Amino acid sequence: MVKYYRTDDRKIHEEPTIQDGVWVQMVNPSVAEGQMVADALDMDVEDVLAALDEEESSRIELQDGYTLILVDIPSIEIRHEKESYTTIPLGILITSGEIVTVCTEDTPVLQAFLNNRVREFSTKKKLRFVYQILYRIAVLYQSDLRIIDKMRTEIEERVGDDTEEVDLIALHELESTLVYFATSLRANGVVLDRLTRYKRLEQYPEDKELLGDVIVENQQAIEMTSIYRDIINGTRELLSSVIDNRMNSIMKSLTVITLVMAIPTVISGIYGMNVNEHWVPFANTAHGFAIIIGIMVIICVIILLLLRKKRIL
CATH class of the missing domain: 1.20.58 (Methane Monooxygenase Hydroxylase; Chain G, domain 1)
Structure with missing residues (x-):
């Protein structure tokens, strides 16, 4: 699915075609749709569809006429008939007049912009738009991490006679999720570090300040992940001891x-x-x-x- 959006007077509305100052949102696009956007914006179709590969790592590439930014974002998947968290790539391509986002699903990171819940959002200020996306990603990581810790707390409250092996399996899945989060957040941190030296597009002082906020939030998410991993490891050892004692x-x-x-x-x-x-x-x-x-x-x-x-x- 491909849609075109543009902001005028701080309100976003859909456009019928690609034009200057447009945000091209691509959600799980087909190869034909990717080729159409690539031809219209003179980009490599492999770069346009790079985010569809779940194994793609976070990176930033400077190409002729456009810039590709790949970052990992948190996502919900069904694992063992239960909702679990994982990470998927989000591609951001910046041209001289447009910005393109590519993802395999309709992520809440971008839904916030479509619902006018982001202050000072404009599709014409491309680099600021990118930083706002990255900021929303870091915030979403922190929100999901708090949910994961709440799930751990619920398991910990059952320690005792109600402890079962299924709780150990659940803790293992949470720990695996935190491993994915930690890997993705560190990779995103490398991209953010490169963006601090990004000179291709004009950066306003407000943009640099926003990028600093993004780096701080991303680092906070990394620290939260490390802390929660240690806590989950301790809880898992406690459950193992309780089951062994039983x-x-x-x-x-x-x-x-x-x-x-x-x-x-x-x-x-x-x-x-x-x-x-x-x-x-x-x-x-x-x-x-x-x-x-x-x-x-x-x-x-x-x-x-x-x-x-x-x-x-």
């Missing part, structure tokens, strides 16, 4: 039961041997069976008391 408790209980049940088994096995009744105690005694059962019960009770005294039970 398993040890179960094994101890089974061992006690086996030990106690071994006494009646041994005694009944001895009395089950085919020997002369003269050598079997209580064989000819009245109520001999009840006496033997009583002896077994007394022995079992003594063993249980000893185990409790030793704090094994």
